[in-house]
Amino acid sequence: MDDEPTYEVGHKRPPVASQFEKGKSGNPKGRPPGRKRLLPHEAVLGREALIVEGKHRRRVSADEAFILQLYARGLAKEGPLRAIAMEALEKPQVSTVQFARRKIFFTIYAKDGEVEKPMRKLGMALLLDRSQVLARWVIEPWLVQAALARLGDRRLTIEEQEVVLAATRKPLTVEWPEWWETKPS
Structure with missing residues (x-):
C-alpha cells in the first residue's frame, strides 16, 4: 500500500496541484508601470464642485466645498461642531484661501402651515x-x-x-x- 499520508481536499484545503509553489511569487507580473496609487482622499478632493449661493453659481475645489459644508452643518446644529465652526469664523484666516466669511444660503420651501x-x-x-x-x-x-x-x-x-x-x-x-x-x- 501507499506510505504517503492522505490529503483531503475541501474547505480551505485546495488541491496540491493548484497551490502556489514555494519561492515563486503569486503575482509574477507585478503592478503595471505608469499606474500610480493615489490616496483615497486625493481622488475625491482633487475634483471640482459646483456651489450654488442664491442665484450665483461657482466652481470650487472639492476640499473647499467640504470645508464650506462643514461650516454650514456646524452652524446649523447645536454642539461641538457649531462651537468649532463659530471659533474658526471668528479667527482671522492667514491662508490664501478666502472662503471663511462667505455666507452660504440654503433654500427650504415649506407648505402653508407646515413649518x-x-x-x-x-x-x-x-x-x-x-x-x-x-x-x-x-x-x-x-x-x-x-x-x-x-x-x-x-x-x-x-x-x-x-x-x-x-x-x-x-x-x-x-x-x-x-x-x-x-x-x-
Whole structure:
C-alpha cells in the first residue's frame, strides 16, 4: 500500500496541484508601470464642485466645498461642531484661501402651515415628547440668542420674556442681554 499520508481536499484545503509553489511569487507580473496609487482622499478632493449661493453659481475645489459644508452643518446644529465652526469664523484666516466669511444660503420651501419639517431640518427647533399628546416645540438656544441680538434698542415686556423663556430649549445656555428681567431657573 501507499506510505504517503492522505490529503483531503475541501474547505480551505485546495488541491496540491493548484497551490502556489514555494519561492515563486503569486503575482509574477507585478503592478503595471505608469499606474500610480493615489490616496483615497486625493481622488475625491482633487475634483471640482459646483456651489450654488442664491442665484450665483461657482466652481470650487472639492476640499473647499467640504470645508464650506462643514461650516454650514456646524452652524446649523447645536454642539461641538457649531462651537468649532463659530471659533474658526471668528479667527482671522492667514491662508490664501478666502472662503471663511462667505455666507452660504440654503433654500427650504415649506407648505402653508407646515413649518415643523423645515425648522427641524435647519436645526432651529426640536419637538419634545413626540409620542405624548402634549408634545411641544422648543427653539434652539443659538436662534434665541441671534433673535435677541437683532432686537437692537427694542426691549421685550416681561410677558414676552416669559414666553421666549418657556419656548427656549436650554435657557441656561443662552447669554441673556443685560436688560433681560425674567431669569431662567
